[in-house]
Amino acid sequence: MKKTTEIDSVTPSIIIEKLCKRFGDHVVLQDFSLTVQKEENVVVLGKSGSGKSVLIKCIIGLLKPDCGNIQVFGENVPQLEHDQLDQVRARIGFLFQGNALYDSMTVRENLEFPLRRHWFDHSQQQVDALVIEALENVGLAHTVDLMPEELSGGMLKRVALARTMILKPEIILYDEPTTGLDPVTAREIDNLILKLQKKYHTSSIIITHDMNCVKNTADRVALLLDGRCYAQGTYEDFEHSADPNIHQFFE
């Protein structure tokens, strides 16, 4: 009896079961299953074009899978109505590969945008405080009135991370957070991810093919190959694996 309650108290944040997604004749995901525990960083490793981005877009409901279940906070995402989906999305952060900052708005307006959700009732002071807190977390409080075009690539990534974090989500999905950055900046982003994860106790799925990022951030690694979850394990397991499919990422 005691054991079951223990299991209940540690319900996984995300459970993906037998997910399939195809575009026309091109099968991207088939029978993909993965579970993410609370406060765990799972890195999904895979080659470019292997369907990693499609996977996290399915999780947040931007794409509808052809079959399979995605349980997030106990709700099955593909079957949710728009309003319910919105409620779930408020608890999930999504860091886009290209940052997706609104380039017609200042950094402040970019960060205020997720706070526009109609069921939130914030005063202007509260909004300002949240914006400053989010920017201080990434060390960029001085950029609040700049336009995105005035910032460097690394700063843009940090502002995008601040915008993702402003609602203090319980799950964060990172789409290639370090791609296109130099190794030093990439390391800074990795550290920021770890720092924010500790501070706000989030669970995350990190999509990447950057092995330094995997080494720094992963609690667990899952390899996406041919639309399936080919292997799971720690970074060390993968590093010492003799399987050529896994080994190729370390060459």
Add this chain to the structure above:
Amino acid sequence: MALVTNIKAFFGETGNIAGFTGRFFSTGLKPRFEFRELLNQCYIIGYKSLPLIALTGFIMGLVLTMQLRPSLVDYGVESQLPIMVGIAIVREIGPVITALIFAGKIASSIGAELGSMKVTEQIDAMEVSGTNPFKYLVATRVLSTTLMLPVLTVMGDAISLFGAFIGVNIRSVTSFHLFFTQVFHSLSFGDVLPAFIKTFFFGFAVGIIGCYKGYTSSKGTRGVGSSANSAVVLSSVLIFIIDLLAVQLTDLLGLN
């Protein structure tokens, strides 16, 4: 074979645009409305287009008058020049030219803006952050083009008539008062109203095509470029088609 594919593509596209328009009426017009963004778009789309519309309208009125004059002189009805020009501008040339200039400026900018937002995932980011991008981006833009083009047309017509007044005064002399009295006496509601009403449809076409092309833009710089380009081309063609239908309809209703 290529012909069949082209015809299929044409009907497919037409169906998609119809679906997009339906979505505008079903989701875009439901509360809650984005009033601030609507006002912002009215400012950008309406107010910022005024100088261009004013310039082209003025030149058109002036040139039209100067071109018409010799023919009227041949017939000895030079005094009818204000009436001719007034009717031509108010009934047809004012609305259509204003709409075409407007399409060139606005459809391309909406197409390019939404297209680049689409390819840089900003539209997805909006969706994820709980704001319906269709309402925030599409509904506001379509409404503001629909509301702003009639206003711009009225202003463009007025400036055009002023251009025509100057055009008359280049070769002969007429007073401001006499010119406008002649113009307004010649115009009836049957001239003004149908011309005014059709501009709402022109504005709607420009907005919906610009947004559709941007919203469905394909990836890459070429995708954005071609969506801006085809937005202008398609909305200009649509303006002519709507104009054709509007004229037929007013003719049938006996409003001429």
